[in-house]
Amino acid sequence: DTAVSQTPKYLVTQMGNDKSIKCEQNLGHDTMYWYKQDSKKFLKIMFSYNNKELIINETVPNRFSPKSPDKAHLNLHINSLELGDSAVYFCASSPDPGLVMGNEQFFGPGTRLTVL
Amino acid sequence: GNSVTQMEGPVTLSEEAFLTINCTYTATGYPSLFWYVQYPGEGLQLLLKATKADDKGSNKGFEATYRKETTSFHLEKGSVQVSDSAVYFCALSLSTGRRALTFGSGTRLQVQP
Numbered sequence: 001d002t003a004v005s006q007t008p009k010y011l012v013t014q015m016g017n018d019k020s021i022k023c024e025q026n027l028g029h030d031t032m033y034w035y036k037q038d039s040k041k042f043l044k045i046m047f048s049y050n051n052k053e054l055i056i057n058e059t060v061p062n063r064f065s066p067k068s069p070d071k072a073h074l075n076l077h078i079n080s081l082e083l084g085d086s087a088v089y090f091c092a093s094s095p096d097p098g099l100v101m102g103n104e105q106f107f108g109p110g111t112r113l114t115v116l
Numbered sequence: 117g118n119s120v121t122q123m124e125g126p127v128t129l130s131e132e133a134f135l136t137i138n139c140t141y142t143a144t145g146y147p148s149l150f151w152y153v154q155y156p157g158e159g160l161q162l163l164l165k166a167t168k169a170d171d172k173g174s175n176k177g178f179e180a181t182y183r184k185e186t187t188s189f190h191l192e193k194g195s196v197q198v199s200d201s202a203v204y205f206c207a208l209s210l211s212t213g214r215r216a217l218t219f220g221s222g223t224r225l226q227v228q229p
Contacts, residue, residue: 043222103210103217104165105217
């Protein structure tokens with residue numbers, strides 16, 4: 001069973017479109033994240049949710065809107081896509097810090113978004 | 117703020133060579149430290165971690181020791197294989213408050229037969 005899954009794996013779309021990426025984890029974790037990896041492989045946090053509550057919201061354009069319908073799912077909706085949004089987006093999850101030492105995060109396979 | 121600095125790559129080695137990838141960090145508080153590996157076309161996998169000073173993380177022949185005095189967490193392997201070719205990321209996370217990972221820029225390792 002896949003621990004953290006994302007759909008779709010690849011997404012090619014035109015500028016100005018609206019698209020969504022879905023993430024699901026079956027690990028029972030309380031916290032989920034979205035990271036963006038740019039063309040130079042640099043990874044940066046975008047959002048984090050804990051038990052459906054937004055706890056981290058980095059300086060990301062408000063065209064990006066995360067939604068967490070329950071603690072196992074964290075989706076990312078992007079409005080009015082721009083060329084600079086092209087990247088690989090990774091979802092991750094982590095357990096309650098009171099249960100596990102450190103904050104080990106489990107990553108999904110990534111969604112490669114290409115905006116034309 | 118928190119930051120992680122890694123040596124730039126690519127690092128090109130012959131099979132069975134010794135590997136060191138340097139990583140230093142700055143953090144407010146007492147972070148946990150991680151090495152993640154990304155194989156071509158795949159997501160990130162945790163390679164090893166250390167949660168307090170002087171801890172040594174190890175996995176698959178890789179090791180790293182949490183050195184608080186030098187704020188470092190260098191990755192080492194005694195004998196690399198072609199299958200170790202990947203991008204390696206050093207990262208830190210605080211155990212309270214903002215728990216997102218702060219990553220270094222990644223180091224690409226290429227191992228030649």
